[in-house]
Amino acid sequence: xxxxxxxxxxxxxxxxxxxxxxxxxxxxxxxxxxxxxxxxxxxxxxxxxxxxxxxxxxxxxxxxxxxxxxxxxxxxxxxxxxxxxxxxxxxxxxxxxxxxxxxxxxxxxxxxxxxxxxxxxxxxxxxxxxxxxxxxxxxxxxxxxxxxxxxxxxxxxxxxxxxxxxxxxxxxxxxxxxxxxxxxxxxxxxxxxxxxxxxxxxxxxxxxxxxxxxxxxxxxxxxxxxxxxxxxxxxxxxxxxxxxxxxxxx
Numbered sequence: 001x002x003x004x005x006x007x008x009x010x011x012x013x014x015x016x017x018x019x020x021x022x023x024x025x026x027x028x029x030x031x032x033x034x035x036x037x038x039x040x041x042x043x044x045x046x047x048x049x050x051x052x053x054x055x056x057x058x059x060x061x062x063x064x065x066x067x068x069x070x071x072x073x074x075x076x077x078x079x080x081x082x083x084x085x086x087x088x089x090x091x092x093x094x095x096x097x098x099x100x101x102x103x104x105x106x107x108x109x110x111x112x113x114x115x116x117x118x119x120x121x122x123x124x125x126x127x128x129x130x131x132x133x134x135x136x137x138x139x140x141x142x143x144x145x146x147x148x149x150x151x152x153x154x155x156x157x158x159x160x161x162x163x164x165x166x167x168x169x170x171x172x173x174x175x176x177x178x179x180x181x182x183x184x185x186x187x188x189x190x191x192x193x194x195x196x197x198x199x200x201x202x203x204x205x206x207x208x209x210x211x212x213x214x215x216x217x218x219x220x221x222x223x224x225x226x227x228x229x230x231x232x233x234x235x236x237x238x239x240x241x242x243x244x245x246x247x248x249x250x
Contacts, residue, residue, distance in 0.1 A: 006031060007247055008067050010143070012060070012136060013037065013076030015229075016150050019236030020076075026233060029240065033066050037077070037132075058132075060139060072247055073136060073143045075204070077129040079150030079195065081122045083229045086187035087153065089177035096186040115190055122194045130198050137202045144250070145204040148243060149192055151220045151231045152209065153184045159222035166227060185218060205250050210238040 008031035
């Protein structure tokens with residue numbers, strides 16, 4: 001007889017749900033389904049079919065899902081804004097000034113950027129994500145909404161600088177240098193606050209990155225990354241465990 005405490009989970013997101021999908025393919029769990037929202041570019045480049053998502057309208061098609069009525073919808077829409085703006089050095093180097101006035105990086109020859117300005121950048125970039133969150137909540141009105149927070153950046157070091165099989169665009173961007181650790185972590189924390197705000201109206205359960213996946217300084221451990229901006233399948237397995245445990249306890 002099925003365990004009623006094992007609720008069905010539908011993960012919806014962009015690149016960060018690949019770790020979940022890969023983990024679940026390696027070790028399938030009953031009731032877990034992953035819907036990756038593709039970009040038009042990825043559809044054109046790969047020719048891969050996404051039957052449960054209409055690329056032209058940008059709409060999810062529940063009747064094309066394995067389970068159109070999941071108990072839980074787990075969101076992870078985008079979430080790499082901190083890497084977009086802070087992973088690499090800019091021509092005009094900057095340091096983030098936190099809301100309480102701290103600047104944790106060596107500030108020589110750097111422009112001060114207030115956290116409020118950086119937050120506005122993230123908000124502007126996530127307009128479509130806010131709208132999609134509302135659409136998904138309306139599409140699955142009986143489902144519990146869970147927000148899987150994206151993982152933090154990797155700490156600067158040999159593992160980050162010597163990543164293999166990277167996108168050529170990333171390899172080119174690396175030539176400009178890696179942004180300071182403290183600024184990159186501050187950028188991540190600002191992005192996380194924006195994401196939390198997006199889902200509060202939906203009474204979402206917010207699931208933080210697994211503590212065992214983080215360094216003492218709060219970065220994602222190098223062994224849990226296959227590329228500079230995402231967790232790997234091992235990280236996905238850890239997050240699946242954590243999400244299912246927290247959903248059962250909610």
